Amino acid sequence: MPAAAYDIATSRPDAAPEFSPRQQVVLQHALTLLVEGGEKALTTAGLARTASCSKESLYKWFGDRDGLLAAVVAYQASQVQFPSEAGSTADAATFRTHVTAFVEALLGVLFSETSLALNRLSIGQSNTNSNRLGHLLLVRGKHMISSRARTMLESGRRHGLLKFDDAEDAYQVLYGLALRDVHIRLLLGETANAAEQDHKSQAETAVDRFYRLFGA
Amino acid sequence: MPAAAYDIATSRPDAAPEFSPRQQVVLQHALTLLVEGGEKALTTAGLARTASCSKESLYKWFGDRDGLLAAVVAYQASQVQFPSEAGSTADAATFRTHVTAFVEALLGVLFSETSLALNRLSIGQSNTNSNRLGHLLLVRGKHMISSRARTMLESGRRHGLLKFDDAEDAYQVLYGLALRDVHIRLLLGETANAAEQDHKSQAETAVDRFYRLFGA
DNA sequence: ATGGAACCGTACGGTACGGTTCGGTCGAGG
């Protein structure tokens, strides 16, 4: 019988992937291959050779190649840890520091080579099969981040530090001010210039403009 | 001898592609295939069948498959016509109308299925071969648009309607305010909701926020 | 009319890769 592929589509989005250590090592190798050479560089034979495992094991663990790709996405998403410093919204200065740190972390994650490689992979596959990877990346990545961002912004609003109607809308503006067109340019293969690599100052100017729009 | 592939990399970025009518028809078919099924759906045999031409002609015209893809990108970029209404910067109201119209046109172009398909294609190939498609899309698409936008914004600054130091920076903020994270979500396969499909009101709110940041 | 260029349709070679199968190895547990 066909081994069931790693069916992440029906699993709970916040459930831990629960990969065995051996599988995590293999997935890390797969991620390296993806970052280096794109999707075409990730072949089952090549991964088996690089990770010193057999193709049989790959198919046993992940079902088929799509399952492998989905597992890679899920694995990397589980590795991303965002600073959970949204707890103490003491005064205005520290809250603004939290927002700036969040934006800086956002830039650090989204502009990393692994994130770019996975976004390229998901985007390239977004109109072939039923678009599992795109949804997977959205639900395990973006939606998690935006959810956390909304709670942070709403916390600021409760404390009278921010002023907006829709938290989702406010977050999207913050996102746009931070990323502008850099993300798409990086996805297309351009390399960020010096200023764009300074995530800290980029975050500060973005938060500055955000406060001019939504500051109380 | 090997037929020279359509070498767009060394051609002048603003040079007209000069495709014959027959070739344009074939490229339009290729674009349709791309929009419908992604890169995997665009095979030389499939295109020859769909466009009722021979594979031999395809290779004669475009050199190889990469040349075909590059030609599709160049062709579509040449089709995009932006409203060139940056001429008369009469008074404040009409200038703001021009900016809003520009943003609306920008949304209309970038959110079209053809643009999304070509961006997906270029992004998916951005780390395989020497990234010709990504650079091609950037230089024939984004850079043209941003160039035009900068001249428009600088015109507004000359007339004392806007206030900024770097036109490129101001344009990027306008871009971020207009697109936010919608572009990447569409690239990943999500469908825009009702509000996001109303490019006119989206452009208005983006321009409104832009003026609150850069209005004189 | 005629020669040639461009083109169409098709068939074929070569290749790369996904997926399967099989024999052999290693280590844990009875």
Add this chain to the structure above:
DNA sequence: CCTCGACCGAACCGTACCGTACGGTTCCAT
């Protein structure tokens, strides 16, 4: 020691597709 399960390495098959070759057709210019 024997068994059993997990795994590795390698060989294998089918398929899809790129690139090319070739015969036949259309069209244009001389």
